[in-house]
Amino acid sequence: MKAFIMVLFTATALFSERLQVVASMPDLADIAAKIGGDAVNVITLATGKEDLHSVPARPAFLPKLNKADLLLTLGLDAEHAWLPALVKEARNSRICEGGPGWIDCSHGIEILGIPQKLDRSEGEQHPDGNPHYNIGPQCGEIIAINIQKVFANALPSKAELFEKNKNDYCLKIKELISELREKGKSLNGIKIVEYHPDLIYLSHFYGMKIVGTIEPKAGISPSAAHLKKLQKQAKESKVVAVIYNQSQNRRLPEKMANSIGCKPIQIANAVGAKKEISSWIDLQKYNLRKLLEGIAGVQMYE
Ligand SMILES: [Zn+2]
Known part of the structure; x- marks a missing residue:
């Protein structure tokens, strides 16, 4: 027993x-x-x-x-x-x-x-x-x-x-x-600048073209010469947005966007970045919404 x-x-x-x-x-x-x-x-x-x-x-x-x-x-x-x-x-x-x-x-x-x-x-x-x-x-x-x-x-x-x-x-x-591909069609082909090199997968999905990165290498602060070169390149390429996330200092992307004459767009780098992002699926929807809001009204194609 x-x-x-x-x-x-x-x-x-x-x-x-x-x-x-x-x-x-x-x-x-x-x-x-x-x-x-x-x-x-x-x-x-x-x-x-x-x-x-x-x-x-x-x-x-x-x-x-x-x-x-x-x-x-x-x-x-x-x-x-x-x-x-x-x-x-x-x-x-x-x-x-x-x-x-x-x-x-x-x-x-x-x-x-x-x-x-x-x-x-x-x-x-x-x-x-x-x-x-x-x-x-x-x-x-x-x-x-x-x-x-x-x-x-x-x-x-x-x-x-x-x-x-x-x-x-x-x-x-x-x-x-399917939903993201349908709603995100207008992102296809747009030119962007990123802060840290962290948008390669997102860009690949939507067909966005990364013209340059504020950090010359991941985790390395940019020099004035690098920023000047990037600014020139971004203007020539008709960049429509400088994209960064909530964990990054907004000063540099805002300044870069200003100098190019486009918008800075803040997206999220993870679940929990914002109160409304409680799941990985939320994160994907949130980022698409921010990208679309950011480029609304912008002339995107040459
Ligand atoms: Zn990284």
Whole structure:
């Protein structure tokens, strides 16, 4: 009888087991929650308001990381400056970089902006290619599939649930993509300037052409000479918007837009960047709305 009760207890414990998941940033946390449902507990480290390359390492992160089964990251060195050291401090070898629980969600994404020469000199933040794929609508499905596979592997008893949730969510993404493509048609071919090199996936999706970047290299402050050259190039190319996000200082993009004679447009770089952006799908809709509002009334084609 005692043995039977033990078996029952073990079965119940397994049945109620949930994966403890930490996401480096809220877009991954949102998608993970959609896929994991009741079988996972998900939290995010970054709030969505910060620059994803430099999230302040809060002490409250440590116990969360210590208990995590899985750590979801954007990868491509996006979190290089803050996450690996933090995980080391959390004393959880499972989720250390290279460990079985450190998950790189960029797997299978068509990586854009791969530098011809690998170089982290002067603090280059994108040595392995551009990591800002979270704001590219085309990347959501792959992130969802990656997370589903990882969850199914870590908790096989819930594999069917993860598969179903992933399929449901990917259907919503397909609907989203059709809506964005239809509503965002007028963005096709417009010329833009970005602040940090973080718009390559978004531009690729809508067909926007990035004429130049205020930062000469990711994370590097521009010189006066660089800004002057960019201004000239942008005017000649008929740039219609200088685009930045809420984590960036608005002064430079506003000044650049002013000097070119176009508009500065502030978009969001992550879920949680603004109160109304509570999901990855919201983020995509928000950014399209801001882009369309920003170019409204602008003569876009030569
Ligand atoms: Zn970056």
